[in-house]
Amino acid sequence: MAYFNIVRSLFGPGVLIMPLAISQTGLILGPILGLSYGLLLVHTHIMLLKSLTEIARQLKIPYISYRYGFRLAVLHGPPIFNGIGKCGPQIIAIFMFMSQLGICTIFVILTSDSVRDLMDWQSNNTALLALLPPFLLLEFCMKTLSIVSYIALAGTMLNLMGLVLVIYQTLSDPVKIYKYAADELMPILYACGAYLCNLSAVGVILQLDKNLVNPRIMTSKFGVIPVGMLVPTVVSMIVGVLGYWSFGTMEENILRVLPLDEVTALIILSVYVISVTFAYPIQCYPAIAVVIEVIKYHDPMVVPGAKMLHRIETFGRPLFVLLTFTICYFVPFQAPFVAFTGNLCTAMVSVVFPALMDICLKYPDEYGYMNFHLIKNLLLIALGLFNWIVGAFMCGYIIHVRILSRNSPNNPGFY
Template sequence: MPFSSGSVTPEGAGNHLYSLPPADGATFPDQRSKSYDAVNNAWTSGDPGLLNVAYTPDGGEGEVYVVGGGGDPPPGGRRPGDEDTYDPHAHRKLDHPTNNAETLIHMLKGSLGTGILAMPEAFHNAGYGLGICGTIFIGTLCTYCLHILIRSQYILCTKLRVPVLNYPDTMVAAIEIGPKWLRKFKGASRHIINAFLIVYQLGICCVYVVFVATNIKQIVDEYWRALDVRVYMLMLLPPLILLNYIPNLKVLAPFSTAANAMTFVGLGIVLYYLFGRGVPHVSERNLVGEPSHFPLFIGTTLFALEAVGVVIALENNMATPSAFGGYRGVLNRAMLIIVLLYVTIGFSGYLKYGDRALGSVTLNLPTDEVLAQVVKAMFAAAIFVTYALQCYVPLEILWKEYLVKSLQKKSPRQRKILEYVLRTAIVIATFLLAVAVPRLELFISLFGALCLSALGLVFPPLIEICVLWGGDVTAADGDHRLGPFRWRMIRGLAIMSFGLFGLVVGSYTALRDIVRSFL
């Protein structure tokens, strides 16, 4: 499931976020003016000054709330700080909310993809001992950061009197009440978040192109003749462009369901091969790998585990969002299963293939067995369909956040042509990058370290520090202050330092290996 980008700011909107929750039974002022926003997966108003930020991941239409606008706040509206007894959870009106079990399943489904298939190669970089401990540590850290992000969003929603906030809006609202020296970066923070989201999503698309082409190559090489992997990427280019021309994601819903089924079945067959015949003894594998490869392990594990955008969208669409957090909440249960699954795949894959572990464990499966080739075809087909979903996020951010306003004077036909030019350019950009560096494991590590260190480990503690900076919180969130000696701030800074370390060192190591691949 893709990240959600920032909501579209209404033309002429001011710098402050205002809100006015609808009264019970109230309807939107102009039902005819609503339009679908694929980024937030929600319906928005065409009326300047009104903006919906409700998420409906299952495709349902959410209720509309006033959360943006210029000038003075509307009658009955609130400025930040006028919390009273407003409960954001009570004001979420969704047509198709998910229950706890459905949310748990959605999180598990979102964790099964190219990331989990790369875990054996990650364990090769770390060694099985450090791989197990490191995966558990990074998984715990990611889970904790998701908790503080969700908790900070709740506090901000209470202050702003809005039911939900997406990631960029959360950052802007947090900086607005954070340290004074930081507030001057409020406007830039939205663009920074959007930039990381765009780069990350384009990175996923590059990984998908390499993944599909490499798996198809192994199949065709066995039954026909060997060709360069770039030839298969070139063959994929036209269908990927046409796939990205689909204007409505609902058209892909049946194919997405089929892709999920193929992924689950394929993963089961992969486990059969990993635990099947010929498994070496653990003494034949390294307990700790080469220290110079540790940053690659961090990047790959972050790419596989971190799903901040998915978590925000799922929590916002829950029927009982209060059950999402807590020690026995949906988030902890889902992440526990996910981490155990990743450790299992990583350890068993490294134990089976050792130094031969590749960027996807499917590439290590036998090439002379039909079942193994079927698994590769299933994963290739599933990832191919998912490519369009990943392209939607950078497309919507670039189009609605940065281009559509400058094209107001263009005719609808001209705007539509330019939109399809952008759709084509996004696919070609990911294709060219994949052709330039057809190394699956390096792509995964690079984009995991570069983007998810920031989105998952740096920004959430920063948001929490800003939210709790002044200590001016109400009784509803009074347990979440900076604490004695500002220990919560110290803890947040420590997590941010680790995230920045992963970002800088992990990105440098991946880029260094990419450069070496050209030599």
């Protein structure tokens, strides 16, 4: 089940944007860069779990959360990081919530685009209005994790069926016009954000580590993280290469370039609308859990009662859905938003913070031969911060330009 859950997470709708990432970076550089980021995320995820395990061992407790583990690890390190450590739980909570908010918004953008293409509507706004009631209903009905898991299982089966049909659709006549490597920084950072967003599964991994009877299978040589993350990474690269090979350069995910005059393409769109809708509640669950945890443990002297927490959760779920739909209304562009989310959130949660924790836990003199671990983690932090600052800025700029273009009077869809 642990293998299934992580594979289910990484084989989500994010695979559909891989052809765009490959088209931006090139037919040779793209897969190399994607596999490199996949290996990097496997390493940082294992490093994160080992850091949390070491903290729990020293405290003689069975488990510690990412939020408080980050705080204790950073406070153990050099004094210069003490300010970050004291605000550690709030920092992790903000980035985790933003990450889940971004993922859920991506789901809404994907489904609204697909519904618009199926119904041949001129605007996403009509599709958003049509999708809002079922999304709210699903969120209202799925009050327990067990119900959410069963519905998500059905969505996963549909998602895998859609992925098989997408691969079948890509095996057509190639466009025969390719680029093999990008020669500019912007498309590379654009693709790196997509890789970070789609190949990371830190939320799922933390939940698995918490609930497994033997958490060591997560980080073993052929454990859940190495196998469960690398296999989807390789498959994602194959889908990306096939999509670029078949359809060439694209602006959004591969669903937007399928020939809608064919029955197979319409079936693919329909399958993904249903599967992504079913998968949406399980992506909302961690975000609401973060909010509840922050409220519950914000002040040790004032702990909210069970009824109060239940009310907050009851009102928080529909508000979260409305928030994702609102963001989608203003930013209805899946590809740049995926890259923006990856660079802004995943780069910090999955790369920078685990590397910082490892540096602090090994402080002052456990960095190995010639300070290998210190140098390696500093390079990881530099890479993550570069993605966070430069990558997020460039992707935000692309979103800004596309919004201006959409609202231009010269746009045929301008109202």
